[in-house]
Amino acid sequence: VTQPGVIQIVADATPADAATALALELRDLYGMAGQSAVHVIDRAPGVLRVSAADVIVYHVAPVPERCVDQLAGTSAPIVVVHHGAHGDRALLEQLTEWSTRTRTAIGTSTAALAELRAAGFDAARRGAAALDARRWRAIEPDPATRHHLGVALDGPILLAIGPFRTQCGMERLVGAMHIAQTYLRASCHLVLLGAEPDAAYVRALREQIRELNLPSVHAVGAVTAGELRAYVDGACGLVVPDGAGAEAGRVLDAMGAGLPVVARRSSSDLARDGALLALPDDAGADLYAEAITELVSNAPLRRELARRGDARAAVHDAKAAAAAYLTAVLEVA
Amino acid sequence: VPDDESASLDVDALMNELRARVERRRAEGATPADVELSLERHFARLTGDRPEASPPVHRELDEARRDLARYEFTRAAFDPSSSVPGGRLAHQLVEKAVARQTQYVLDQVQAYAREVDRVIDLLSRIVTTLASQYDTRVLQQLDDLQDGMAELRASMNELRRGPAGA
Numbered sequence: 203v204t205q206p207g208v209i210q211i212v213a214d215a216t217p218a219d220a221a222t223a224l225a226l227e228l229r230d231l232y233g234m235a236g237q238s239a240v241h242v243i244d245r246a247p248g249v250l251r252v253s254a255a256d257v258i259v260y261h262v263a264p265v266p267e268r269c270v271d272q273l274a275g276t277s278a279p280i281v282v283v284h285h286g287a288h289g290d291r292a293l294l295e296q297l298t299e300w301s302t303r304t305r306t307a308i309g310t311s312t313a314a315l316a317e318l319r320a321a322g323f324d325a326a327r328r329g330a331a332a333l334d335a336r337r338w339r340a341i342e343p344d345p346a347t348r349h350h351l352g353v354a355l356d357g358p359i360l361l362a363i364g365p366f367r368t369q370c371g372m373e374r375l376v377g378a379m380h381i382a383q384t385y386l387r388a389s390c391h392l393v394l395l396g397a398e399p400d401a402a403y404v405r406a407l408r409e410q411i412r413e414l415n416l417p418s419v420h421a422v423g424a425v426t427a428g429e430l431r432a433y434v435d436g437a438c439g440l441v442v443p444d445g446a447g448a449e450a451g452r453v454l455d456a457m458g459a460g461l462p463v464v465a466r467r468s469s470s471d472l473a474r475d476g477a478l479l480a481l482p483d484d485a486g487a488d489l490y491a492e493a494i495t496e497l498v499s500n501a502p503l504r505r506e507l508a509r510r511g512d513a514r515a516a517v518h519d520a521k522a523a524a525a526a527y528l529t530a531v532l533e534v535a
Numbered sequence: 536v537p538d539d540e541s542a543s544l545d546v547d548a549l550m551n552e553l554r555a556r557v558e559r560r561r562a563e564g565a566t567p568a569d570v571e572l573s574l575e576r577h578f579a580r581l582t583g584d585r586p587e588a589s590p591p592v593h594r595e596l597d598e599a600r601r602d603l604a605r606y607e608f609t610r611a612a613f614d615p616s617s618s619v620p621g622g623r624l625a626h627q628l629v630e631k632a633v634a635r636q637t638q639y640v641l642d643q644v645q646a647y648a649r650e651v652d653r654v655i656d657l658l659s660r661i662v663t664t665l666a667s668q669y670d671t672r673v674l675q676q677l678d679d680l681q682d683g684m685a686e687l688r689a690s691m692n693e694l695r696r697g698p699a700g701a
Contacts, residue, residue, distance in 0.1 A: 415689035
């Protein structure tokens, strides 16, 4: 950005990640008023070119402190966007530190808003998923991935989307697949898609899959938008464990693409009106296993969830949802 | 959910039914009562602290040790310059006056440094040998053991699952 503008900071960007998608949507929105850019931080600190006249929108993520040292040290005004910590103490501590740096914060879910307020952001506000609910449909599916799914995976396919890091709860889904296949005789595939920023966690997840002998669970990793669309087309449902981050956006994406969703009730405000198979917040691997088994074996249930989800996505107003993000920037600018 | 009833699908009622199924299976012993706890413990073991390899600094250690061995204490490093008029001459006179004592101290320090260098050399050889053994043998054996355990667990789970479709 050569002129003052809005710089959004995102960690571990990937097309499948709703936090990344939100940042890209907001980039266009902020771009209507001036300069707008998205800066991606990874595991190592990068060089951030920012002036005091810029406004920084930081999508808080559990990255090492050194990655955000420079960010914390700038004199530019900052808006914090929080997608939920889900018990990650380090992230909650990071939030508390940010509350001494800025007062302006947005929580993308009811749970995220509560965490912001507990961290000291007394005036935090709620921001819905400012996403085009039909955006996945606009993506051209990758032909190679589509072909691969057609010949390599026999049976229903469920998707789970990262990024995969500690507290994302994917191990619960792997455990659920173990129960579903060992005790409930379910036959389906679970495909794990998304960035893998936490190498130790991903290694443990792959080890878990191997030790439980689950060849039907596929840890694919990061995918392109076209590959993601091919997986969505070939899948019969999206399963969201707790704490995967930015669930609301991912659930909305799936609904807009006509994909039935299984998620914990608190992970998304979209759980209202029976638009998704909402599990109680204390749902463990065994209840996930029952829900997965029911979803893959019950075609009418899938059709009805897809229909309701599609109807819910149809009334989603991305522009209205974006208003909170625009107001926050105008306040601090 | 039959097709004609799908429009009236009550997700909450379905969820209650799924929970009841979980309880029923547990009560009947169709699923182990502690399966969740067992899965949690299993994953906790996988995420537990793993031994790290030694830091890859052997070359830097060698170079630093060579620099240390080459280091010479010398009076030539003495800088007599001064901002005070005549100061330079005064410094040079003092240096000349105490040259013998200074050289004596420098010789002792040099001898001491040689002993220190010898100790560090011996220590670094021991540490390098240990690190090499640890990296190439101990860690590899641990990995092999874990691989073996993983294969055993996978086989046990396969046996528990029984023939496909049974």
